[in-house]
Amino acid sequence: MEWFEQARTAELRRDWDAAIALVSAHAECYSTDPCRHDNHLWHMDLLARAERLSELTERALTDVHARRRLNTSLRERGMEAALRNRAKDGDRGALYVLVQLLCETSRAQEAHRxxxxxxxxxxYAHQIMARFRSPSSGAQ
Known part of the structure; x- marks a missing residue:
């Protein structure tokens, strides 16, 4: 599996273009071949690490894995406004990531809003908030 070693080497060098090209050629979302599906997840991760958020955003329209990785990446980069916009547009995953982020940073009231x-x-959004409420806080 020569391409695999080449992709790993490119990834370690942070040669995102090479790594993405190699992995994407062997990736398939929801493939019956678990290796091709794993490669798809790897491909989405490489796109995020390469900061190709516009490509992830485009793929997120039809690909749940791209959507999840995009939302995680936005969180990692502290891009709350982008998460808020995605939640406003109906992306439930973005809503959950945003609510968890707000709760983890002691902004339960903002999460509630x-x-x-x-x-x-x-x-589920209410369950996320409930996990962060302390019994003595009386927070709603």
């Missing part, structure tokens, strides 16, 4: 604005009936 975000849930009320973008997913007032979303039970």
């Amino acid at each position: 975000v849930v009320q604005a973008f997913g007032p009936n979303d039970q």
Whole structure:
């Protein structure tokens, strides 16, 4: 599996173009071949690490793995406004990532406002907030 070693070497060198080209040629979303599916996930990770957010954003329209990796990448980069916009546009994954980020940074009230604005009936968003409430805080 020569391409695999070449891709790993390129990845270690941070030669994103080479790594992405090699991996994407052997990647397939939801493939029946688990290796091709794993390569798809690797491809999405490489795109994020290469900071190709526009490509991830485009792929996120139809690819759940790209959407998840994009939202994680936005969080890692502290791009709350982008997460908020994605949540506003109906991306539930972005909503969950944003709510968790707000709760983890002691902004439960802001998280509550975000849930009320973008997913007032979303039970999972409410569960995320509930995990961060302390019994004595009385936070709603």
